[in-house]
Amino acid sequence: MPAYFVTGTDTDAGKTLAATGLLARARRAGLTTLGLKPVASGSEATPEGLRNADALALQDQSRPAAAYATVNPYTFAPAIAPHLAARRTGVEVRLADLNDWLRPLLALERDLTLVEGAGGWRVPLNAREDLAGLAAAHALPVILVVGLRLGCISQARLTCDAIAADGLRLAGWIGSLVEPGLSFDAAADDALYRDNLATLASTLPAPCLGVIPRLPAGTPLAMADSAASCLELPDVH
Template identity: 70%
Template structure:
């Protein structure tokens, strides 16, 4: 099994679209898949309990099928930083407990497992621990989703430096177009991508354009057309 931690340059960088797209691509290659979203805020109340749209998108791309509780063991209603949402719910998410739940998922031994973080690399879990420590604890190589907008080069390089400082392998990066204006001037757009390719010490796994739609499965399939699997999962 190959497992990766997916992080982003910031909140709403396109992590879920890329993660679901990679899982959809792996399924198209006949691989078994698992998408995990260990902590999610901004969840909605349903008859089955709190549900997060991003976690549901990853659950839909997991094959064989898995329970929601396995995909997203810590779900919180407020759409705020996870440690603040947990505090409002009267809970504390610890690294030990989170790592244990993720290991439970990874024990399924599928061909490709992707663990999606929340926000950027150093989003807090509690007052003393953050999500980057989960990737370090589990020794997962990291895929970075770069939200393509003004300022993304610095954000991407700073995140890449932090990944390197953690001792984890930087397995690849994906550009996710967030602002149409970023691509409006073609020469500048290409120069920005060239700078990212030159300065990020990892292969580019794709550039995903801005996609629109309301069907998560359709969005994942659309994104998969612009992606390549990490090296460990290429046939």
């Protein structure tokens, strides 16, 4: 059954909002779902242990329910690159261990499984491996979340080139209005926004699955539900 790797053009491109929106969309259609976050940094201490907000949001959209340790096996407190956060805590995150974690979860055959990366495509796991290797090891099609801000066209095209160089298929891309300083109220700004989207649509080698507008702050569940209304599922049968 379909499983996809969700990556972004950069850190804070809107990956979690896009992933939870897709999972919420699938749940509306009566599909089973599983959201996974292999490695997460920037986590908070709780009575149950470290918890990462993105991983919790993915857990909330997983049906049947999944334990936190299932969703997010590597959780680190510092809000820095995962390999640096792991090094500070004396942990080495290895691709072989992540493969062992992911293999049985893919075998569950949920109707939609999303594996959300950390940062962009080439984020390191350790001195020798990066997180893209997890997608490659399981031949996961990729969903690219494009943060719609200055420089995003080049970032998106370069990321698509890297995905293709790793032998993986881009299943679709999602635009995300993540930059709070941007405003498209004026006619000129709106035209520029639409021109940027048209350029992405004509140059990226996969369909657009939707564009998430700037959403008012709310709970992760509410924001995922709002994002779901803007998105289409990629080839889920």
